[in-house]
Amino acid sequence: MSDYIQLVGLSGSLRTGSYNTLLLKAAAQLLPTDVSMEIISIADIPLYNADLDLPAAKQRPEVVEHFRKVLADADGILISSPEYNYSVPGGLKNAIDWASRGEDSPLLRKPIAVIGATTGLWGTTRMQMAFHNVFLFLDMKPVYKPEVLVAQAEKKFDKDGNLTDETTKKLVKQKLEALKQMIHLQSQVGDILDTKVI
Amino acid sequence: MSDYIQLVGLSGSLRTGSYNTLLLKAAAQLLPTDVSMEIISIADIPLYNADLDLPAAKQRPEVVEHFRKVLADADGILISSPEYNYSVPGGLKNAIDWASRGEDSPLLRKPIAVIGATTGLWGTTRMQMAFHNVFLFLDMKPVYKPEVLVAQAEKKFDKDGNLTDETTKKLVKQKLEALKQMIHLQSQVGDILDTKVI
Amino acid sequence: MSDYIQLVGLSGSLRTGSYNTLLLKAAAQLLPTDVSMEIISIADIPLYNADLDLPAAKQRPEVVEHFRKVLADADGILISSPEYNYSVPGGLKNAIDWASRGEDSPLLRKPIAVIGATTGLWGTTRMQMAFHNVFLFLDMKPVYKPEVLVAQAEKKFDKDGNLTDETTKKLVKQKLEALKQMIHLQSQVGDILDTKVI
Amino acid sequence: MSDYIQLVGLSGSLRTGSYNTLLLKAAAQLLPTDVSMEIISIADIPLYNADLDLPAAKQRPEVVEHFRKVLADADGILISSPEYNYSVPGGLKNAIDWASRGEDSPLLRKPIAVIGATTGLWGTTRMQMAFHNVFLFLDMKPVYKPEVLVAQAEKKFDKDGNLTDETTKKLVKQKLEALKQMIHLQSQVGDILDTKVI
Numbered sequence: 001m002s003d004y005i006q007l008v009g010l011s012g013s014l015r016t017g018s019y020n021t022l023l024l025k026a027a028a029q030l031l032p033t034d035v036s037m038e039i040i041s042i043a044d045i046p047l048y049n050a051d052l053d054l055p056a057a058k059q060r061p062e063v064v065e066h067f068r069k070v071l072a073d074a075d076g077i078l079i080s081s082p083e084y085n086y087s088v089p090g091g092l093k094n095a096i097d098w099a100s101r102g103e104d105s106p107l108l109r110k111p112i113a114v115i116g117a118t119t120g121l122w123g124t125t126r127m128q129m130a131f132h133n134v135f136l137f138l139d140m141k142p143v144y145k146p147e148v149l150v151a152q153a154e155k156k157f158d159k160d161g162n163l164t165d166e167t168t169k170k171l172v173k174q175k176l177e178a179l180k181q182m183i184h185l186q187s188q189v190g191d192i193l194d195t196k197v198i
Numbered sequence: 199m200s201d202y203i204q205l206v207g208l209s210g211s212l213r214t215g216s217y218n219t220l221l222l223k224a225a226a227q228l229l230p231t232d233v234s235m236e237i238i239s240i241a242d243i244p245l246y247n248a249d250l251d252l253p254a255a256k257q258r259p260e261v262v263e264h265f266r267k268v269l270a271d272a273d274g275i276l277i278s279s280p281e282y283n284y285s286v287p288g289g290l291k292n293a294i295d296w297a298s299r300g301e302d303s304p305l306l307r308k309p310i311a312v313i314g315a316t317t318g319l320w321g322t323t324r325m326q327m328a329f330h331n332v333f334l335f336l337d338m339k340p341v342y343k344p345e346v347l348v349a350q351a352e353k354k355f356d357k358d359g360n361l362t363d364e365t366t367k368k369l370v371k372q373k374l375e376a377l378k379q380m381i382h383l384q385s386q387v388g389d390i391l392d393t394k395v396i
Numbered sequence: 397m398s399d400y401i402q403l404v405g406l407s408g409s410l411r412t413g414s415y416n417t418l419l420l421k422a423a424a425q426l427l428p429t430d431v432s433m434e435i436i437s438i439a440d441i442p443l444y445n446a447d448l449d450l451p452a453a454k455q456r457p458e459v460v461e462h463f464r465k466v467l468a469d470a471d472g473i474l475i476s477s478p479e480y481n482y483s484v485p486g487g488l489k490n491a492i493d494w495a496s497r498g499e500d501s502p503l504l505r506k507p508i509a510v511i512g513a514t515t516g517l518w519g520t521t522r523m524q525m526a527f528h529n530v531f532l533f534l535d536m537k538p539v540y541k542p543e544v545l546v547a548q549a550e551k552k553f554d555k556d557g558n559l560t561d562e563t564t565k566k567l568v569k570q571k572l573e574a575l576k577q578m579i580h581l582q583s584q585v586g587d588i589l590d591t592k593v594i
Numbered sequence: 595m596s597d598y599i600q601l602v603g604l605s606g607s608l609r610t611g612s613y614n615t616l617l618l619k620a621a622a623q624l625l626p627t628d629v630s631m632e633i634i635s636i637a638d639i640p641l642y643n644a645d646l647d648l649p650a651a652k653q654r655p656e657v658v659e660h661f662r663k664v665l666a667d668a669d670g671i672l673i674s675s676p677e678y679n680y681s682v683p684g685g686l687k688n689a690i691d692w693a694s695r696g697e698d699s700p701l702l703r704k705p706i707a708v709i710g711a712t713t714g715l716w717g718t719t720r721m722q723m724a725f726h727n728v729f730l731f732l733d734m735k736p737v738y739k740p741e742v743l744v745a746q747a748e749k750k751f752d753k754d755g756n757l758t759d760e761t762t763k764k765l766v767k768q769k770l771e772a773l774k775q776m777i778h779l780q781s782q783v784g785d786i787l788d789t790k791v792i
Contacts, residue, residue: 048282049241086334086335090292093285093292129522133726144733189779387581387584410645443688485688486687487688496678530680534679
């Protein structure tokens, strides 16, 4: 890995004007030096079906292969997601399920951070907690601190969709800095972090 | 509600020959008296997108409306699901997300039971736990006991896909009986269980 | 059971002036008709040790037996607890562990409700979630709605420790009413709710 | 930190002959080179009470101060624990609560690993999951892989309490090796891992 870091940004919401997509775009403006982020959509990923996956199928759906390739090329992942029914949106989890398959999964041991926004009071606490097990299973390297829990999101963006809340901006910057550090750390130690056990 | 009970059965796996679909089919052969179950597929439900949902759209996608109608007409729900990344499969969660929307959600206060099969050792414990929050949010009436955790599933079905393990059969029967009781209970008490608070 | 309902109230905090003890005392002033509540302390319960429990010991410690007796005599339980390390305080969990033992556990299938206060922003969401598994294991009958999550507690009590926040008062009243309903429900149906499976 | 690593071992069970204490003792026989482990008891730690903690009290109880000192002197922590009511034993959580307090908490950013044994089938999966939030809150550095989930423990120890199951032995060794690596990693990077944000 070079010193330059490439992130992938995923929004858990597909709707136009989603606060979480806005939060992701705000994060793209708050990146540390030598870090870039490509935001990609999960809207076209089909429902996971093992019959369409290896080894049952000869190849995965093209959109899935592309998704996995983008993740594989990235040094880390930033997810911004709403909370659906006190948990992770099904569509986002579905994308993760596709990416998680196989020994060549691009998620294995990948640094990752989750942030979330809601118009409610509790800041997506349960959605963020619901990711613990996923990260554990895939031996991902989550950056938990600082937690970015954006409550009452409608008060924190202006009419043009720009993040205006200074506290949130500061926390997002710290989160991205911590993600950068985690990526450098893993890059330096290489095999040490690779426990080769799933 | 009449004395006759109609269940909907959902499999969390879309693949042909899924152990969880087989488990669901086995459950359909183990129903209590005066209970029937319709197994429906979630394979055609699109990814949730609030732009396609009310009130942004004038109507929901037809397949979603049909799914919600079937759930609304049912007295209770039985889910049989694998565990993906120590959690609920995204496709299944996605179907639930669509069904959960609106004050007329067919999931509100609905009796539900979850069972699960895996070729692994731990019996889908984490998948089943991941449903707690979903049920809480929707004020659903989960039937937790007895827990049906089918480990090493490949040993518990014959080559034709029939459930042959007697312990599992017995537990599934007890689970269905408990679900039936919960449905009768809620039917009897009606408004008492309706806390009218979400 | 008579029409009169007796609750036990437990605070998860042992400190003098605890917001959660104050919240519990406020709840005792907001009880529905024909409901009373005895608040008891868990401060003297020793750490759980199976060597001091049946069948290894001939009898449990006296303070434990008294605690179990009070729980057994009650129709339902109200817990008010802080969140320690994003989970249930160890002391409170320890009391529950003692009460949970044996086929004559007073917790089995008992109606229960949890409320919580914190000076932080997120209202004890994680503490309340951490109870799901405990309730599931013991087949308790939790009353989840409405959720009572008291954030920034210092703003919601006056200098004399009285709960002054009207929204919180209303939610506590609704919670107690829902708990009363659950107790009546279970009383009416008796064996129906008793799945006899742990 | 020198190259020599000192671990602290904690058992979540207080009973004589506990499988988890035996598992911890087995781990002490399977340590990597240049690693030692001191097993300490949590049996004498009082229930957490903020009135006995700083700043309300001038000093913490002596047994608590000793416990915190031992943890502070250690490079990492190994917990072996049963599952009580599908969660962490209250006594163990209570010890953690005491150790977690204050900016000088010896748990902050400390490498830690959890293993667990049960006579049941599901290997303490839920207990281990219940630790996620605790570790997140304290920014601890958990070593999740490989998972050591010892089911049907009575078959895996001989009559003298020695761990005889070779698979378990191998997993414990790998876990300890991974913990050692995490400790070295954190030692090398120092401030990089210190996000200074709780």
